[in-house]
Amino acid sequence: xxxxxxxxxxxxxxxxxxxxxxxxxxxxxxxxxxxxxxxxxxxxxxxxxxxxxxxxxxxxxxxxxxxxxxxxxxxxx
Amino acid sequence: xxxxxxxxxxxxxxxxxxxxxxxxxxxxxxxxxxxxxxxxxxxxxxxxxxxxxxxxxxxxxxxxxxxxxxxxxxxxxxxxxxxxxxxxxxxxxxxxxxxxxxxxxxxxxxxxxxxxxxxxxxxxxxxxxxxxxxxxxxxxxxxxxxxxxxxxxxxxxxxxxxxxxxxxxxxxxxxxxxxxxxxxxxxxxxxxxxxxxxxxxxxxxxxxxxxxxxxxxxxxxxxxxxxxxxxxxxxxxxxxxxxxxxxxxxxxxxxxxxxxxxxxxxxxxxxxxxxxxxxxxxxxxxxxxxxxxxxxxxxxxxxxxxxxxxxxxxxxxxxxxxxxxxxxxxxxxxxxxxxxxxxxxxxxxxxxxxxxxxxxxxxxxxxxxxxxxxxxxxxxx
Numbered sequence: 001x002x003x004x005x006x007x008x009x010x011x012x013x014x015x016x017x018x019x020x021x022x023x024x025x026x027x028x029x030x031x032x033x034x035x036x037x038x039x040x041x042x043x044x045x046x047x048x049x050x051x052x053x054x055x056x057x058x059x060x061x062x063x064x065x066x067x068x069x070x071x072x073x074x075x076x077x
Numbered sequence: 078x079x080x081x082x083x084x085x086x087x088x089x090x091x092x093x094x095x096x097x098x099x100x101x102x103x104x105x106x107x108x109x110x111x112x113x114x115x116x117x118x119x120x121x122x123x124x125x126x127x128x129x130x131x132x133x134x135x136x137x138x139x140x141x142x143x144x145x146x147x148x149x150x151x152x153x154x155x156x157x158x159x160x161x162x163x164x165x166x167x168x169x170x171x172x173x174x175x176x177x178x179x180x181x182x183x184x185x186x187x188x189x190x191x192x193x194x195x196x197x198x199x200x201x202x203x204x205x206x207x208x209x210x211x212x213x214x215x216x217x218x219x220x221x222x223x224x225x226x227x228x229x230x231x232x233x234x235x236x237x238x239x240x241x242x243x244x245x246x247x248x249x250x251x252x253x254x255x256x257x258x259x260x261x262x263x264x265x266x267x268x269x270x271x272x273x274x275x276x277x278x279x280x281x282x283x284x285x286x287x288x289x290x291x292x293x294x295x296x297x298x299x300x301x302x303x304x305x306x307x308x309x310x311x312x313x314x315x316x317x318x319x320x321x322x323x324x325x326x327x328x329x330x331x332x333x334x335x336x337x338x339x340x341x342x343x344x345x346x347x348x349x350x351x352x353x354x355x356x357x358x359x360x361x362x363x364x365x366x367x368x369x370x371x372x373x374x375x376x377x378x379x380x381x382x383x384x385x386x387x388x389x390x391x392x393x394x395x396x397x398x399x400x401x402x403x404x405x406x407x408x409x410x411x412x413x414x415x416x417x418x419x420x421x422x423x424x425x426x427x428x429x430x431x432x433x434x435x436x437x438x439x440x441x442x443x444x445x446x447x448x449x450x451x452x453x454x455x456x457x458x
Contacts, residue, residue: 019269023312027312046270050296051296051313055296
């Protein structure tokens with residue numbers, strides 16, 4: 001699993017909470033940094049990768065876990 | 078020594094909690110066994126759902142405002158001042174006016190605030206209908222409108238979740254009645270993958286927008302506004318050019334929560350979803366927009382939460398009974414879909430909403446509620 005520069009635990013929050021956490025974190029991150037959002041909302045698995053594609057950011061990894069998913073996005077621009 | 082309930086906030090949630098408890102404990106108030114105080118930085122109450130109608134010149138702004146004192150139970154004290162800090166240890170709230178108010182039970186009902194300044198250029202170039210002044214200015218802009226490109230751009234989080242959809246559909250209907258629709262290009266932008274965070278509302282709105290030739294831009298998070306060229310830029314790299322920009326700015330809680338060390342990110346209060354207590358504090362409750370709960374920031378939510386908190390406070394204040402009433406995430410929102418039709422959504426934590434077919438009767442029910450609200454606020458009905 002890739003290493004994140006910043007980890008946000010959004011487990012327990014519902015759509016659009018985890019996605020908005022990712023959007024806010026990428027906005028303030030430096031280019032090249034990786035943001036990891038932990039989420040228990042199943043919609044995040046599709047919403048965050050779709051957002052990364054639209055925003056031209058790099059989806060690094062989606063890791064499925066017992067108590068939620070870890071979704072990692074690198075800021076590339 | 079009377080038991081003291083202090084309510085911070087003189088909006089919908091604050092007034093409803095204070096009035097509901099006062100009506101249930103009138104005898105104890107009369108015999109000074111219980112004291113209720115509302116601390117509010119505003120001494121007038123504004124019916125915010127009316128802003129939408131003001132923008133289209135369908136309501137007189139003056140009809141939306143009433144003095145807080147006139148809406149409070151006569152035995153409830155009102156302190157017109159701004160809260161500065163909660164000291165949970167000494168059970169006091171200090172105010173900017175230098176007063177210290179003691180409490181046994183505290184209710185935080187300080188609502189939410191728009192933050193257009195978070196997007197550079199937005200406050201300078203955009204209109205909004207989330208304040209009374211803003212709605213009046215937007216009304217003037219719409220009265221002068223002869224055609225062009227209108228962008229309706231939404232930030233998250235914001236109160237009254239369906240209001241942007243309502244405004245856009247009412248704008249379409251309003252423009253048609255004025256013979257302007259063919260001269261207008263309307264674009265609606267939204268931060269997530271669909272036109273609304275609630276899937277059923279998104280499906281309804283997307284179908285209506287397509288039918289009415291309203292363009293939709295999703296995954297559009299406002300980044301900045303070029304006030305010279307009138308172009309709105311998104312974080313995702315898409316741009317929308319406009320002649321009139323109407324925004325629903327992102328909201329935050331009242332910064333007083335952060336200053337007190339009780340509120341978390343965004344100045345929202347971490348709140349337990351069952352009893353609506355501020356986490357870590359058995360005698361502090363949060364009601365309405367100010368919570369961090371995954372529920373809509375809406376007047377109806379404030380109303381239903383107020384009933385739960387008031388019922389529990391009545392038990393605590395009268396016989397020290399521990400809270401037993403719970404909040405189930407209940408919400409109800411009317412959705413105006415034009416100038417003469419409306420629909421609604423009703424939902425809770427376990428039951429997502431469906432959107433019924435719009436009708437004139439639901440629109441008339443909403444118009445009626447706009448008047449009933451005042452009695453509801455006083456806990457008369």
